[in-house]
Amino acid sequence: MARKPRLVLAMRDELPDDFFGEVEWLRLEAVAEVVSRRAFSNFDDAPGADALRQADILLAAWGAPQLTAERLARAPNLRFVAYAAASIRAMTTPAFWERGIPITSAVSAMAVPVAEFTFAAIIMCAKDVFRLRDAHRLSRGAGGFGARMGLGSAHIGNYRRRVGIVGASRTGRLVIGMLVRSGFEVCVYDPFLGEDEAQALGVTRMALTDLLAWSHTVSLHAPILPETRHMIGAAELALMADNAVLINTARGWLIDHQALERELVSGRLRALIDTPDPEPLPPDSVLYHLPNVVLTPHIAGAQGNELRRLSDLAITEIERFVAGLPPLHPVTAAELDRIA
Numbered sequence: 001m002a003r004k005p006r007l008v009l010a011m012r013d014e015l016p017d018d019f020f021g022e023v024e025w026l027r028l029e030a031v032a033e034v035v036s037r038r039a040f041s042n043f044d045d046a047p048g049a050d051a052l053r054q055a056d057i058l059l060a061a062w063g064a065p066q067l068t069a070e071r072l073a074r075a076p077n078l079r080f081v082a083y084a085a086a087s088i089r090a091m092t093t094p095a096f097w098e099r100g101i102p103i104t105s106a107v108s109a110m111a112v113p114v115a116e117f118t119f120a121a122i123i124m125c126a127k128d129v130f131r132l133r134d135a136h137r138l139s140r141g142a143g144g145f146g147a148r149m150g151l152g153s154a155h156i157g158n159y160r161r162r163v164g165i166v167g168a169s170r171t172g173r174l175v176i177g178m179l180v181r182s183g184f185e186v187c188v189y190d191p192f193l194g195e196d197e198a199q200a201l202g203v204t205r206m207a208l209t210d211l212l213a214w215s216h217t218v219s220l221h222a223p224i225l226p227e228t229r230h231m232i233g234a235a236e237l238a239l240m241a242d243n244a245v246l247i248n249t250a251r252g253w254l255i256d257h258q259a260l261e262r263e264l265v266s267g268r269l270r271a272l273i274d275t276p277d278p279e280p281l282p283p284d285s286v287l288y289h290l291p292n293v294v295l296t297p298h299i300a301g302a303q304g305n306e307l308r309r310l311s312d313l314a315i316t317e318i319e320r321f322v323a324g325l326p327p328l329h330p331v332t333a334a335e336l337d338r339i340a
Contacts (some may be wrong), residue, residue, distance in 0.1 A: 007034050007056070012063030041064070064091050109147070126216070162216045171221050188205055274300045
């Protein structure tokens, strides 16, 4: 009887308790010999090097050691990597791709909570919920009930709201689906999105400059690539209408934050920023105090019990690998110039 493949966890020490309950451990141990329920974040000390030497499969996540040529030389049996998070860039190297080891990502699972958060943010920011909440809290009700607080503010509300999506990524497409089903007008900027795909999604393609001028709310979902660095700068922000909302649940890399800060200090635009640049913002940043800015501490992605969605997909990929089935979400070197 052939032995089960040996599986090693490669991630930060504290993550297994968040990723795996008894159901998840039972699923893993049914198809693989788990070398240790301890996670390894160092493959260069003696315990980590020994685990890597044994590994047929790595189940990896944040904090996994990079798979350099030297480490791969000490992993003669490694045949599969299931990454239980989104971007595999920090873990992979040219030597990894040359070795031809299959790798999968849980980016499709991560996209779900980000999309849910973003959709909720679009709704709530359009209603100016956070500013009105703060005003209500400070006045202790003196401003009247809610309808009175919002009267005379044509920019508040979701009726016929126009939303521009920058990047038809997995997350972007989930957000698009939620918006279209809810009756929003949606346009998309993505140089890789074809007209047939746009029609199938129920959206209109637009150039970035046109999208920024057209939208009441702009939501960013583009990847970190050299060409997306500060794709939203002073000139682009100037195109946005007064009281328009900018939502960033992607990366601060996409925005020139000095230009954004100037616009927000002026009060002309509104923003919800989950991923600033730098991250976190310095304690003296003016953005912490502006009434037209909502800052959240990088929480759009999987949190709490949502981490089990990521491990569920990674375990599914391992089950399929052991059964000789193709992966559901493989990542190839050819895709690196288009993904986060």
